[in-house]
Amino acid sequence: MNLSVIFGGEKYNFKSLKDVMAKANEEKSGDQLAGIAAETVQQRIAAKAVLSELLVKDIRENPLVPQENDEVSRIIEGDINEQIYGEIKNWSIEQLREYILSNDTGDRELKRLSKGMNSEIIAAVTKLMSNLDLVHAANKVEILSTCNITIGQKGTLSSRLQPNHPTDNIDGIIASLKEGLSYGIGDAVIGINPVDDSVESVKKVLTATKEFINDWSIPTQNCVLAHITTQMKAIKQGAPADMIFQSIAGTEIANRSFGISADLIREAEELIKKQGTGTGPNLFYFETGQGSELSAEAHMGIDQVTLESRNYGFARHFNPYIVNTVVGFIGPEYLYNNKQVIRAGLEDHFMGKMHGIPMGVDICYTNHIKADQNDVEDLSVLLTAAGVNFIIAAPMGDDVMLNYQSMSFHDVATLLQTFGKKPAPEYLAWLEKMGIYENGRLSARAGDLSIFER
Amino acid sequence: MNDQLVSMITQLVMEKMEKSTGSQTPEIAATPTEQPLIKFYDTVENRSSGTTEAIATSQEPLIQLYQHGAPQQVTTVTSATFEQPVNDAVPIKPFQFEAGSLSESVQAAKKHTPARIGVGRAGTRPKTKTWLKFRLDHAAAVDAVYGEVTEDLLQKLDVFQVTTKVTDKEEYITRPDLGRRLSEESKALIQQKCKPQPKVQIIISNGLSASAIEENVQDVYLALQQSLSNLNIDIGTTFYIDKGRVALMDEIGELLQAEVIVYLIGERPGLVSAESMSAYLCYKPRIGTVEAERMVISNIHKGGIPPLEAGAYLGTVVEKILRYQASGVELVAKEG
Numbered sequence: 001m002n003l004s005v006i007f008g009g010e011k012y013n014f015k016s017l018k019d020v021m022a023k024a025n026e027e028k029s030g031d032q033l034a035g036i037a038a039e040t041v042q043q044r045i046a047a048k049a050v051l052s053e054l055l056v057k058d059i060r061e062n063p064l065v066p067q068e069n070d071e072v073s074r075i076i077e078g079d080i081n082e083q084i085y086g087e088i089k090n091w092s093i094e095q096l097r098e099y100i101l102s103n104d105t106g107d108r109e110l111k112r113l114s115k116g117m118n119s120e121i122i123a124a125v126t127k128l129m130s131n132l133d134l135v136h137a138a139n140k141v142e143i144l145s146t147c148n149i150t151i152g153q154k155g156t157l158s159s160r161l162q163p164n165h166p167t168d169n170i171d172g173i174i175a176s177l178k179e180g181l182s183y184g185i186g187d188a189v190i191g192i193n194p195v196d197d198s199v200e201s202v203k204k205v206l207t208a209t210k211e212f213i214n215d216w217s218i219p220t221q222n223c224v225l226a227h228i229t230t231q232m233k234a235i236k237q238g239a240p241a242d243m244i245f246q247s248i249a250g251t252e253i254a255n256r257s258f259g260i261s262a263d264l265i266r267e268a269e270e271l272i273k274k275q276g277t278g279t280g281p282n283l284f285y286f287e288t289g290q291g292s293e294l295s296a297e298a299h300m301g302i303d304q305v306t307l308e309s310r311n312y313g314f315a316r317h318f319n320p321y322i323v324n325t326v327v328g329f330i331g332p333e334y335l336y337n338n339k340q341v342i343r344a345g346l347e348d349h350f351m352g353k354m355h356g357i358p359m360g361v362d363i364c365y366t367n368h369i370k371a372d373q374n375d376v377e378d379l380s381v382l383l384t385a386a387g388v389n390f391i392i393a394a395p396m397g398d399d400v401m402l403n404y405q406s407m408s409f410h411d412v413a414t415l416l417q418t419f420g421k422k423p424a425p426e427y428l429a430w431l432e433k434m435g436i437y438e439n440g441r442l443s444a445r446a447g448d449l450s451i452f453e454r
Numbered sequence: 455m456n457d458q459l460v461s462m463i464t465q466l467v468m469e470k471m472e473k474s475t476g477s478q479t480p481e482i483a484a485t486p487t488e489q490p491l492i493k494f495y496d497t498v499e500n501r502s503s504g505t506t507e508a509i510a511t512s513q514e515p516l517i518q519l520y521q522h523g524a525p526q527q528v529t530t531v532t533s534a535t536f537e538q539p540v541n542d543a544v545p546i547k548p549f550q551f552e553a554g555s556l557s558e559s560v561q562a563a564k565k566h567t568p569a570r571i572g573v574g575r576a577g578t579r580p581k582t583k584t585w586l587k588f589r590l591d592h593a594a595a596v597d598a599v600y601g602e603v604t605e606d607l608l609q610k611l612d613v614f615q616v617t618t619k620v621t622d623k624e625e626y627i628t629r630p631d632l633g634r635r636l637s638e639e640s641k642a643l644i645q646q647k648c649k650p651q652p653k654v655q656i657i658i659s660n661g662l663s664a665s666a667i668e669e670n671v672q673d674v675y676l677a678l679q680q681s682l683s684n685l686n687i688d689i690g691t692t693f694y695i696d697k698g699r700v701a702l703m704d705e706i707g708e709l710l711q712a713e714v715i716v717y718l719i720g721e722r723p724g725l726v727s728a729e730s731m732s733a734y735l736c737y738k739p740r741i742g743t744v745e746a747e748r749m750v751i752s753n754i755h756k757g758g759i760p761p762l763e764a765g766a767y768l769g770t771v772v773e774k775i776l777r778y779q780a781s782g783v784e785l786v787a788k789e790g
Contacts, residue, residue, distance in 0.1 A: 259746030403724025
């Protein structure tokens with residue numbers, strides 16, 4: 001494995017594969033915080049050059065996190081199709097990039113390729129991709145997933161309706177829910193982040209949302225994003241949950257800091273299959289985000305793009321219904337500004353799709369990061385062009401519980417109309433029946449929550 | 455949780471406060487659903503008026519308060535490139551954010567949530583006034599990030615101040631590792647001033663919003679002390695930390711060998727409120743404690759969980775943590 005290069009008259013030596021992978025990243029404050037980022041822009045490009053000439057097998061044979069120390073590594077490696085890997089192991093990362101971008105490579109070829117790549121290989125090629133590469137390549141892949149309805153079809157853009165309330169007040173949640181539905185939001189999931197992570201509170205919110213869905217025969221699914229153990233208790237006590245949510249990370253230690261393990265997720269899988277109200281086969285919802293391993297002091301000197309990719313390797317093992325990165329939420333110490341958030345959003349979406357998972361994005365920002373609503377609107381356009389499965393929307397983009405801003409109901413409707421996309425087919429039929437959509441777009445009545453008054 | 459106990463303690467606290475303050479009764483916290491609803495909690499107006507009293511006690515949404523707010527102190531901000539003198543003959547009016555009349559059902563729905571619903575649309579886009587209001591609130595939140603707690607408040611609370619290894623705002627934002635460690639002088643000061651091995655150690659930090667501490671900490675602290683005293687739980691020596699991070703509780707737990715730490719910290723400002731505080735709790739936090747062992751009660755502010763109620767509730771959570779000798783996921787497991 002050659003880790004040196006003469007570039008622009010200067011010799012660059014990299015210490016290890018880990019070092020090349022970190023320094024080949026686009027600039028991220030999180031990699032700088034970890035003390036592993038490129039020190040100059042030229043060094044960054046030199047690292048990309050070195051990486052481009054490494055072989056696929058160099059990456060797999062020099063694991064950054066050895067399997068014996070980490071169950072996430074074991075799960076990722078266990079899911080590799082050795083036949084397909086064998087076909088690509090002698091390719092350089094440069095060849096891999098150009099294969100992905102080739103006009104002869106489409107959805108079928110990329111899905112096959114996906115089975116032969118581990119998360120580190122996918123991260124490596126991501127580091128050689130420009131932003132438009134990431135958009136163009138991701139858009140070739142169509143990933144369908146089914147809970148109660150099927151989402152992800154080409155030409156669709158689905159959304160999670162996020163009607164959070166600062167005290168989990170049911171009337172307040174329902175008020176925002178009605179508003180969102182009246183804009184045609186919520187085909188991916190109606191998902192509430194609870195303030196109160198208690199079993200009682202989770203049961204209450206699951207029950208109220210399920211009743212509303214049933215009352216209005218809405219072809220969608222519900223979820224309350226409490227800790228997995230709390231949701232499991234609520235389900236055991238009879239609460240109606242269509243899927244189970246959990247935040248995940250890219251190393252076993254970081255997962256442990258979230259209070260989870262692969263065994264716990266397997267246990268949840270058994271439970272939701274038997275006691276859940278969702279049809280399936282896809283019954284999990286996972287959230288991720290660059291920087292969470294570093295935040296949990298469980299990054300092992302590995303860069304945040306590679307660690308994020310490992311999230312998707314872990315996620316795909318459990319055949320999730322939806323996965324999203326919460327791209328601007330974590331804070332400026334990991335993604336400093338609009339430029340870094342936009343890059344990370346495109347990377348995460350591409351890496352998720354290359355893993356074959358139904359990838360969405362919470363396109364968002366906090367108030368202490370150098371970004372504003374215009375920046376997330378920019379990213380939403382890029383991601384819609386990239387064929388993102390779903391995005392998250394709150395009233396006017398303002399989440400009054402989590403105190404951050406995401407996309408608005410208006411934004412989802414605007415993206416659909418601008419790009420000529422549609423909500424998921426079963427949901428669109430319901431929107432038309434309710435008079436919210438007409439001729440494939442918002443009707444005159446849309447946006448009025450009194451549609452849901454009897 | 456034991457709701458009856460919480461309300462009982464809240465009652466006790468309020469009675470005690472009425473006695474100690476005479477006619478100066480603080481605003482009594484109702485349950486969240488009965489709270490006068492603050493629809494658009496306007497941080498700009500709030501700060502220029504210097505008090506939240508008017509907002510918190512009003513039954514009117516702030517949109518109207520804003521219009522009526524003109525006689526209050528108005529800060530003039532003039533662009534540096536503004537060349538013409540202001541024409542005094544033309545009165546400058548407060549900007550009207552009222553978006554027009556709303557149907558009864560929309561008005562009713564809006565009463566249940568501070569979320570921006572019932573806002574209408576221009577095509578698929580937000581209306582101009584709704585958009586400007588959103589941008590103004592974001593601007594206020596951005597301007598409210600950081601800030602320092604006044605000396606006056608620290609005196610009222612009777613707490614001393616320590617620092618972390620962070621030196622300035624920018625460093626606080628980009629170097630969370632430094633905000634998780636005490637400065638060397640502070641370690642010495644804490645060891646010198648604090649009671650060792652306390653059952654419950656209370657600590658306070660501005661975090662990302664000093665105004666969250668300014669607005670809420672007195673009520674929460676008082677109610678928490680009262681609640682713990684009613685439960686016969688002993689409290690250590692409370693102190694204030696400038697620019698602390700959540701995981702700093704681990705080092706403090708280690709230093710003082712505390713059994714439970716309650717950490718009151720300013721949250722990242724949001725659009726509805728730049729004054730929201732969180733309380734983190736942990737059983738025996740020590741260096742290396744994982745996040746899943748922490749518990750948090752967030753959204754403590756007048757439009758969320760009222761401070762007095764939060765303080766009383768925290769007392770019962772502490773009691774439970776001590777009883778099960780666990781917090782977070784571990785506590786959920788032990789509770790069965």
